[in-house]
Amino acid sequence: MTVEPPRDPTHGDLATNAAMVLAKPAGLKPRDIAVMLAQKLARVPEIEAAEVAGPGFLNLTLRPDVWRAELAAIDAAGADYGRSTMGAGQSVNVEYVSANPTGPMHMGHCRGAVVGDALASLLAFAGFGVTREYYINDAGGQVDTLARSAHLRYREALGETIEIPEGFYPGDYLVPVGQALAAEFGDRFVGAPEADWLAPFRTRTVALMMDLIRADLMLLGIRQDVFFSEASLGPRVQQALDTLAAKGLIYQGVLEAPKGETADDWEARPQTLFKATQFGDDSDRAMQKSDGSWTYFAGDVAYHWDKLARGYTALVDMFGADHGGYVKRMTAAVRALSDDKVPLDVKIVQMVKLLRAGEPVKMSKRSGNFVTLADVVEEVGKDVVRFIMLTKRSDSQLDFDFAKVVEQSRDNPVFYVQYAHARIMSVGRKAAEAGMVLPPADYARLDDTDLALVKLAAQWPRIVEQAAATREPHRIAFYLGDLAAAFHSQWNLGNDDPQRRFVIAGDPALTAARLALGGGVGQVIRNGLAVIGVEAADELH
């Protein structure tokens, strides 16, 4: 059963399907129930009209004063308008970015960062306790490669001429790392065997890379609470394995050969396996390699085991599209570890295609010459990057065109929303410049046309809850576009009819009421932008 604003505004302010849902259990005709309900509801003071429509819909029209009161509520709540208690008592861990600490962030990481961060803010606004987390993959072979690459730069910093072999990280960003290592260790590791320097170089270099990444995230206004190191898992891996073993979900076995492309180096070997198939996965998954060392998956299981131990009521992971195949096994592991009590929601974030005036931006991985996040933020600004990343559902591919996203026109949603806010801010200034002395706003001066705007602004709390429930922050961006459109439309009525303007010379009372209307809309726009981490512009240039 639902009670919600209907798509078609001629169907009133609220519509409910209650009569149709109740018809079967009540053994009555839907329309008969609807008529009965309508008669009762018509006596509710806030309800102006209750009409039965179609197969048994009940359309409710609220009295205009309800909307006037809502405008007052927006004003009173201010930045808290729309804040919800739906998440009260629940704590969610949102893990996002988790880029490998082998270099600065590039645009491949950007969308997950923005969507994850906006989701975290959204959940917080909806009343959930939220932890923003980053998993540092600092335990694999790639980190050894990073350390070796840094060692080359270290020798370079000490005066050697180096050549970077194939398979090493060639990026310039390691030059200052080499200098830092040279300053720290002097020349004592120049000719030393790798075994002497690999571990310290790995630790230091990862730390410096994480500084780099944190700085990149700050450019987007992202600050995470927890940075969890894979290398620090230690005994947790065994503990997680023991937890699963205690549930009878671990066994020694041999997996079947992978289907599809036949792996030429595959051979059947006994391993320690997790019964992922019991939890909906396609295959059981290896926890230990045949030589007894842990798999990457085992580490990830231990990591999620740790998150569960920290007592969250729900977990959210943001994955890149290329990790889609990993979702089932991770979900299976969390189901097993938590006895199905703590849900893991894995959000897939699709690729971003970078364009410049319609032409794909060329990227060469080999030279390390990828488009960095810092470059993009510098070129178009944080707000544009953040907003554009939310202009599509995150599970479908997104085009990011450098030319289009800075365009000041209707088809640029960032500009469009900010322009609406700037207009709202400008009318207040205009009234002040005109030397108008405004009385306190009397909402009674607002008519149905004005109140139509309030109705849309009043949807904000619902939008927050819906977006939080579906964990889809893009809904915020779309709503703000709708609200801005309604505002612009209202604004232009003033072209034909001066009485519909916000500032009306000679009528301070109506001006005050209209400015209050604009103020309410502006407040909601600011609140929405705040949730997605975008600044509200007071004027545009």
Added chain:
RNA sequence: GCGCCCGUAGCUCAGUUGGAUAGAGCGCGGGACUUCUAAUCCUGAGGCCGCAGGUUCGAAUCCUGCCGGGCGCACCA
């Protein structure tokens, strides 16, 4: 071969968890500036919601099967 995601206007996409006559933007046609910033707005044309069944008062939405596109199928990280 198997799994996951996706197919909505010419293009790019929404679609209130199953509601009423499926909506925006761009593009195309027509219109509104002695203005509170026209950086905007109004209006018209444009649809078998991939196809075929099913579930029910009711389906773009849920189920099944096809067709078409993307991603993934390690003891890698």
